[in-house]
Amino acid sequence: MPEEAHLAPIRAAIHVKRKRMTVVHASASGGTRALVSAFCAGASRVDSVDVVTRSASVCTEQDLRSSDGLVFATPENFGYMAGEMKAMFDRLFYRMMLDTTDAGGGSESALAGRPYAVIVCAGNDGLGALQSVNRIVTGWRMTALCEPLIARRVGGEAGSSRGAISARDLEAACELGEAFATAIELGIA
Ligand SMILES: Cc1cc2nc3c(=O)[nH]c(=O)nc-3n(C[C@H](O)[C@H](O)[C@H](O)COP(=O)(O)O)c2cc1C
Numbered sequence: 001m002p003e004e005a006h007l008a009p010i011r012a013a014i015h016v017k018r019k020r021m022t023v024v025h026a027s028a029s030g031g032t033r034a035l036v037s038a039f040c041a042g043a044s045r046v047d048s049v050d051v052v053t054r055s056a057s058v059c060t061e062q063d064l065r066s067s068d069g070l071v072f073a074t075p076e077n078f079g080y081m082a083g084e085m086k087a088m089f090d091r092l093f094y095r096m097m098l099d100t101t102d103a104g105g106g107s108e109s110a111l112a113g114r115p116y117a118v119i120v121c122a123g124n125d126g127l128g129a130l131q132s133v134n135r136i137v138t139g140w141r142m143t144a145l146c147e148p149l150i151a152r153r154v155g156g157e158a159g160s161s162r163g164a165i166s167a168r169d170l171e172a173a174c175e176l177g178e179a180f181a182t183a184i185e186l187g188i189a
Pocket residue numbers: 026027028029030031032033074075076077078079080121122123124125126153161162163
């Protein structure tokens with residue numbers, strides 16, 4: 001038997017599936033997008049984890065199911081997550097719930113135990129957006145893997161919702177990306 005044929009089953013046995021994490025995001029004026037870019041730059045330092053970004057408006061059931069970890073990145077609008085993010089949860093929440101009895105009586109989450117993180121871009125304290133995301137993913141029984149990142153825009157003009165994202169917050173997003181991807185790689189959570 002040629003050497004290659006001998007090795008094929010061994011290679012197949014030790015094949016390790018690459019892990020994948022998805023960043024679901026919404027951003028009207030670019031602040032959250034900048035944080036997501038920094039997060040992805042940090043995550044890309046971890047070789048064995050693929051990082052995918054999905055706009056909340058096109059995020060699918062399969063995007064969520066196929067991810068070993070999920071990040072929800074949203075601005076705070078009117079004390080809540082962005083409308084696109086809420087619409088994503090409205091669209092997909094029950095699709096993640098599995099019937100657990102023949103009669104369809106019980107249900108459990110397909111995402112139970114799956115690690116997640118939250119990134120909020122806000123003009124103020126951002127807590128309303130954070131809590132609104134946490135409340136819904138708690139229903140999916142997901143596991144918070146790390147502290148949320150809340151970035152507050154600074155230096156905007158009076159009456160404007162825009163200002164700069166500080167270098168410190170961008171650095172924190174980058175570090176969070178690396179830490180989250182490392183935890184996914186190691187199977188923590
Ligand atoms: C319609 C609207 C409502 C907002 N409401 C809040 C709010 O309730 N709390 C807050 O901290 N910031 C609020 N902001 C500020 C945004 O959170 C902030 O500008 C954020 O950076 C926007 O993120 P983005 O650039 O990713 O769209 C609001 C902005 C807009 C446009």
